Every structure is written in C-alpha cells, then in structure tokens.
Amino acid sequence: ELKVEQNPLFLSMQEGKNYTIYCNYSTTSDRLYWYRQDPGKSLESLFVLLSNGAVKQEGRLMASLDTKARLSTLHITAAVHDLSATYFCAVEVYGNKLVFGAGTILRVKS
C-alpha cells in the first residue's frame, strides 16, 4: 500500500524566512502534485511534477521531485502572510488516482 508522508505537519514561520516542506512516498510514481487549501475552501493545484529532477517555480514557491529517492520538496522563499494555508502533496498511482499526504499547515507570522 502506498504511503505518502509529509513533514512537518505544522510549520510556523516568520515573514521573510525560508523553509522547506518534505514529501516522501513509498512506491514508484512518476507524477507528483502539490495542492494548496485555504480554510473552508477547496484544493488549488500548485504544481505537477512529471519526471525525475523536475523543478517548478511560481512566485515564492519552488517544488522539486527526486523519483529515485521518492522525495519531493516544496521550498518557500521569503515567506509572506498570504502563503498561510495547508499544503498537500499527492502521488499519482495506477488509474490516475491520487494518494494524498496528511498536509502541512503553514502559518506565517508578521
């Protein structure tokens, strides 16, 4: 059974600081997603990472994928309050279904 583990599960950051969220998964997959969820809202797609070594950046967020290590990272640069949300990684398995991690709650403090 595929397991997807995120850490940390909760992250409190100061504005302007950098940090990384980690996503480990237990079986082979070549497609990994990062989603953002605001309280009471739906999930918003941030990145789709398709291959080993893939790196994508959008604003202050950068995601990377190492399929050999079965590891993805979401790096936050110079955090701002607007980035406060829950971030999920999800691994695609056979049949296109996604297996999600438990989520990382990010709080950026002024």
Place this chain on the structure above:
Amino acid sequence: GAGVSQSPRYKVTKRGQDVALRCDPISGHVSLYWYRQALGQGPEFLTYFNYEAQQDKSGLPNDRFSAERPEGSISTLTIQRTEQRDSAMYRCASSLQPGLNTDTQYFGPGTRLTVL
C-alpha cells in the same frame, strides 16, 4: 461556470437515510473522481470514471456506497443507509484527459455531509 461544481454544499441527514451527492465537472473533462476528506486529513480516493465508465471503485468503503456517471458528464455519489461514520467532506475532481503530461485534477468545493 468554469470550475467543478457540487451540490448540495451542505447536507444534514439522519442515520439510516439515503443521500445523493452531485458533481458537475468542468465541461469537456473526460475523467471524474470522487474523494472523501476527513477534518485535518488529505482527501482519500473513492472512485473514478472515464467518460461514463467506472474505472476503479476500490476506494468505496462498502456496498452502501455507489456512484454513476450515466452520460459521461454529471456524476452522482449515493450513500445508502447512512451511518455517523459517513460524516465527512465529499469532494469531486475532474481532469481533461488522463495520460496527458499536463493533466491535472481540479477539485470542486465539496459537499459537507453530517449524519446525525
């Protein structure tokens, strides 16, 4: 109406009643997925369709749960004889074309089901 829509947004029902949750995917999207999300957790896969064909129902918890997508567009998730443990947020997602490198699952707002 560009996004995935779901109805009702909230449903409160009594234990033992049947409920039907509706999902209207993004127009033209081939694939439709149902997930269930407990509070403080990530979504958990239930089932999915390509067009009207149910491709995988391995995530449905038991035979009280069923889903259909008869015309390859709108889908209904039905829970019979609801139990309190069925209380959760039920989310639908759709994607344009499985197998496309750029394919992404877009999620709807969800239906919050509460079973009393």
